[in-house]
Amino acid sequence: MKIQFYKYQGTGNDFVMIDNRQKVLFKKDTKLIKKLCDRKFGIGADGLILLENPDVKGDDFKMVYFNSDGNESSMCGNGGRCLVAFARFLGVIENEAVFTAIDGPHKATVKDGEVSLQMQNVNEIRKFGNVSFLDTGSPHHIVFTKNVKDLKVKEEGAAIRFSDVYVASGGTNVNFVEAQEDDTFLVRTYERGVEDETLSCGTGVTAVAIAANATGRTTGSTVKLIVPGGELSVSFEKGGDDDYKNIWLTGPAEQVFKGEIEC
């Protein structure tokens, strides 16, 4: 069977995109999805995303996300932004989208080559000294530290991701953060399900921006995140303590190439 695919990347977080409105791909085929994401034996990507017909009235489409280990996973912020760009390329939307992903409904807008994605509200943030933990559609352990550029992210991230604290609940993503200015942070991320450092993590930088505000490390409601793959921004409204809504993740999302693969 030949499958047509498109390759997208958002600040270096890269994805195989498939228009699955005609049900070309069998979702439970973990082995196939893992192979398609393999950087030597397949197309190569951090994840694979299906654009599907909407289940919810009023939606433009549905998002189904798989990590490169082949397993369906929680929300992908950069992937959601790339999916909106893909839907626009296919003519499914113009410059606005409403869709449903595993973590619920999302709105998105496309403007000046950037995609802004509304993320789920946050109302629970656990804080222990320089560590925070919160879920922005995916779980994120955040370490505020120094000299982030010298860290062994894969090693140190895996140790936390597979620690007793998290392993029973399915693990977590791990973000190492260094303040640059009041409203700017450097972030490097170890991603669950990729089991390596990725060049960017959308739900991760969203979690970092909110944790920075919730712990008083930034006073603004728009935060710039510098990741190895580029720059993203996160804006939000703060209600009461640890109560954040109207959260938007903004950044580039580009088509790299398209292809066909026999599988």
Ligand SMILES: N[C@H](CCC[C@H](N)C(=O)O)C(=O)O
């Ligand atoms: N690896 C994450 C999902 C993708 C998150 C990331 N690619 C993003 O942009 O949010 C997890 O299993 O929790």
